Amino acid sequence: MADAAQKPLLAITLGDPAGVGPEVVVRAWSDPRVHEVCRPVALGHPEILRRAVALTGSSARVEVIDSVSTIAQLGLDPSDPFRIPCLPVGSDDVLDAPPAKLDARSGQAAYEAVVLATRRSIAGQFAGLVTAPLSKAALHAAGHHYPGHTELLAELCGVDDFAMMLYLPKSELPDSRAGLGVVHATLHCSLRSVPGQLNPGLIAAKCRLANILMRDGFGLADPRIGVCALNPHAGEEELFGNEENLIISPAVGMARAAGIAAVGPLPADTLLVRARDGEFDAVVAMYHDQGHIALKLLAMHRAVNITLGLPIVRTSAAHGTAFDRAWQGSAEGSGMIAAILAAAELARREFRFVS
Known part of the structure; x- marks a missing residue:
């Protein structure tokens, strides 16, 4: 000891x-x-x-x-x-x-x-x-x-400028480099209010916070950030919504311009699987349950809430x-x-x- x-x-x-x-x-x-x-x-x-x-x-x-x-x-x-x-x-x-x-x-x-x-x-x-x-x-x-x-x-x-991250340590995800964190662009609000709260600056700020924690807190030199789409199939070329093109893609561009290895918007149903398997170190979810449900299914009783x-x-x-x-x-x-x-x-x- x-x-x-x-x-x-x-x-x-x-x-x-x-x-x-x-x-x-x-x-x-x-x-x-x-x-x-x-x-x-x-x-x-x-x-x-x-x-x-x-x-x-x-x-x-x-x-x-x-x-x-x-x-x-x-x-x-x-x-x-x-x-x-x-x-x-x-x-x-x-x-x-x-x-x-x-x-x-x-x-x-x-x-x-x-x-x-x-x-x-x-x-x-x-x-x-x-x-x-x-x-x-x-x-x-x-x-x-x-x-x-x-x-x-x-x-x-x-x-x-703050955010909530749900984090699973590396001990729970052997294919990860330093565990997996999921940050939420919006948090405790109604689902119907989410699209109106999203904007490129907000999402880019969450990418920045996730990048800082994974880099300086958990020691990764080059954190990889996956950014969730809001709509099914990432909007399917705007058949199911245009927030991906109007809001989320510009946010990813802003994050990348700041030197963050952000990718997206990606369909949420497959992004979390890819992150679990080690392709991403952190994910930015657009709303509470989009991030919570997937991570808690992986390890409900061993997930950690970190305030960024x-x-x-x-x-x-x-x-x-x-x-x-x-x-x-x-x-x-x-x-x-x-x-x-x-x-x-x-x-x-x-x-x-x-x-």
């Missing part, structure tokens, strides 16, 4: 306390691969974390800390799988919120943990941030009107709060493990997006 001081210190939020977040955090803590590469610190209510420890039957104990510097003062090793340092966030109100149900108190707790973790990461106290899933509806019920983590993080970091464009490292598991499985002791922890490992790799490279 590497010297503890050389491993990045990562903030791990518990997500919505009513969902599977606390359980998957505890399950990830028991995996030795996590502690080989980073020093994790949990952010959330310690009692919620203790409940998750009891639920999973873990032998770990929760150590309450009042600051990151307390870790050194108490001699705690955050890479100890039997100790979970927890930086408390939020009020005791959340302890009365019901498990596995939407509740504003849970939404508020999740919000406060993300805000604190982000601010501490921006200040350099953490080398990266890994978030457990929150409920968008609970977030709204608490009065925080964001479509999700991505938009909240972008506002906290003060950036306008932030001045900090941020990853998360690619699944949601799963209220239907929450607090039953059966949550799948591999997605959280993958998210922590990806954050540790990016933090180790001291990767940051710069404007």
Whole structure:
């Protein structure tokens, strides 16, 4: 195991306390691969974390800390799988919120943990941030009107040029060079609104963000970016739509003029197969499900959500709060493990997006 001081210190939020977040955090803590590469610190209510420890039957104990510097003062090793340092966030109100149900108190707790973790990461106290899933509806019920983590993080970091990437590491795709990332030109919006939101500059910007991450974050000298068409068969010579010729082709041209190895627009149903087989390192999808469905079919529980464009490292598991499985002791922890490992790799490279 590497010297503890050389491993990045990562903030791990518990997500919505009513969902599977606390359980998957505890399950990830028991995996030795996590502690080989980073020093994790949990952010959330310690009692919620203790409940998750009891639920999973873990032998770990929760150590309450009042600051990151307390870790050194108490001699705690955050890479100890039997100790979970927890930086408390939020009020005791959340302890009365019901498990596995939407509740504003849970939404508020999740919000406060993300805000604190982000601010501490921006200040350099953490080398990266890994978030457990929150409920968008609970977030709204608490009065925080964001479509999700991505938009909240972008506002906290003060950036306008950002994107969500779903990423599968190379361990899941042996034919890939550095795993496969899928970036979304549009994200949390209705399907009918997608064509009106697309423009060449937007799509070219997502190509640029994908190129930066695969190049500087995962070490590829020449990332290859495949760009999805919007319509079936890439429009079939405008029989099924003209967005390919009017919007997407010009965007690809802009990306190529900037030195990015972008190709497209290509039919989405075959592009993702080609990317899986190693022909592309990243894909730019035009809308949420165009990218999500294909990647999650490849490896639902091991996909990682990476926010592009932030001045900090941020990853998360690619699944949601799963209220239907929450607090039953059966949550799948591999997605959280993958998210922590990806954050540790990016933090180790001291990767940051710069404007």
